[in-house]
Amino acid sequence: MEMNRVLTFYKYQGTGNDFVMIDNRDNSFPKDDIKLVAWLCDRRFGIGADGLILLEEDATMDFNMVYYNADGKEGSMCGNGGRCLVAFAKFLGVISTEAKFNAVDGVHSATIKGDIVELQMGDVTDISEKPNAYFLNTGSPHHVQLVKGLQDFDVFKEGSKLRYGVYGQKGSNINFVEPLGEGTFAVRTYERGVEDETLSCGTGVTAVAIAMHKSGKVSSDVVNIEAQGGKLQVRFSVDAKGYSNVHLKGPATQVFKGEVKC
Numbered sequence: 001m002e003m004n005r006v007l008t009f010y011k012y013q014g015t016g017n018d019f020v021m022i023d024n025r026d027n028s029f030p031k032d033d034i035k036l037v038a039w040l041c042d043r044r045f046g047i048g049a050d051g052l053i054l055l056e057e058d059a060t061m062d063f064n065m066v067y068y069n070a071d072g073k074e075g076s077m078c079g080n081g082g083r084c085l086v087a088f089a090k091f092l093g094v095i096s097t098e099a100k101f102n103a104v105d106g107v108h109s110a111t112i113k114g115d116i117v118e119l120q121m122g123d124v125t126d127i128s129e130k131p132n133a134y135f136l137n138t139g140s141p142h143h144v145q146l147v148k149g150l151q152d153f154d155v156f157k158e159g160s161k162l163r164y165g166v167y168g169q170k171g172s173n174i175n176f177v178e179p180l181g182e183g184t185f186a187v188r189t190y191e192r193g194v195e196d197e198t199l200s201c202g203t204g205v206t207a208v209a210i211a212m213h214k215s216g217k218v219s220s221d222v223v224n225i226e227a228q229g230g231k232l233q234v235r236f237s238v239d240a241k242g243y244s245n246v247h248l249k250g251p252a253t254q255v256f257k258g259e260v261k262c
C-alpha cells in the first residue's frame with residue numbers, strides 16, 4: 001500500500017448492512033487495487049464494512065454505482081448499498097428527492113424522504129424451484145430456503161455449505177426464511193463475497209419476498225421483512241411474465257466521515 005494518500009470516506013448503513021462510501025467523481029480512486037478495498041473493509045486492520053461503494057459521474061444518469069464486496073472484488077448488485085448510495089448522493093447535493101443511476105445490473109430509479117430510501121430493482125422472470133428452496137437473481141444470485149427456528153439456526157455453517165457445495169466457485173448468496181405472520185417474514189442471510197452472515201441483504205430480502213409470493217406463502221404484493229438489522233419492505237407487480245416494478249424500501253443512514261491513510 002502507498003501510505004501517502006489520504007482518502008476521505010463516509011460510513012453508511014442500511015438495516016445494519018454497512019458500507020464505506022467514496023465520492024469518486026474525480027476518478028482518483030485506484031479501482032483495480034483489490035487488496036486496498038479488502039483492507040478498507042477489514043474490521044480489525046481497516047475501517048470495517050460489508051462492502052465499499054464508489055459514487056461516480058455518469059454520462060446520462062445522475063451518477064454511477066461501483067460496488068465491491070468486503071473481499072475486495074467487484075460484486076453484483078447490492079440493494080442496501082444502492083439505497084445508501086442514494087442517501088450519499090443526496091448528502092453530496094448530486095440529487096434532491098429522486099435519482100436515476102447506473103449500476104452493474106442496469107439503471108435504477110429511487111426516491112428519498114428523510115432517511116427512507118425506496119429503490120427500484122430489476123424485473124425478475126426466472127425463478128427456479130429446487131426440492132426445498134428457490135433460486136433467483138434480483139441483481140445478485142440468491143438461494144431462498146424456509147427453515148424452522150431461524151433465530152437458533154446456524155446460518156454461517158449451513159450458508160457456507162450451500163454457497164460452496166451447491167453453487168460452486170461462483171457461489172450464491174444464501175437466505176434462510178421463517179414466516180412471522182400474514183405478509184411478514186424473518187430473514188437471515190449468508191453473503192457471498194463477505195463469506196459470513198450480514199445483518200441484512202437488500203437483494204436477498206427482495207428475493208425472499210418474490211420467492212414467498214411465488215410459493216403462495218404470501219398473496220399480497222407488499223411484503224414486510226425483518227432482517228437481523230432492521231425492517232425492510234418489498235413491493236412488486238406480478239403478471240404472467242413475472243415480477244416487475246419491484247421496489248425495496250427502508251432506512252439508509254450516514255454514520256460518520258473519516259480520513260484514512262493508504
Ligand SMILES: N[C@H](CCC[C@H](N)C(=O)O)C(=O)O
Pocket residue numbers: 017069074075076077078079080081140141172173191192193194198200201202203204
Ligand atoms: N448486501 C447486498 C448484496 C450483495 C451481493 C453480494 N454479496 C454478491 O453476491 O456479490 C445487498 O444488500 O443486496
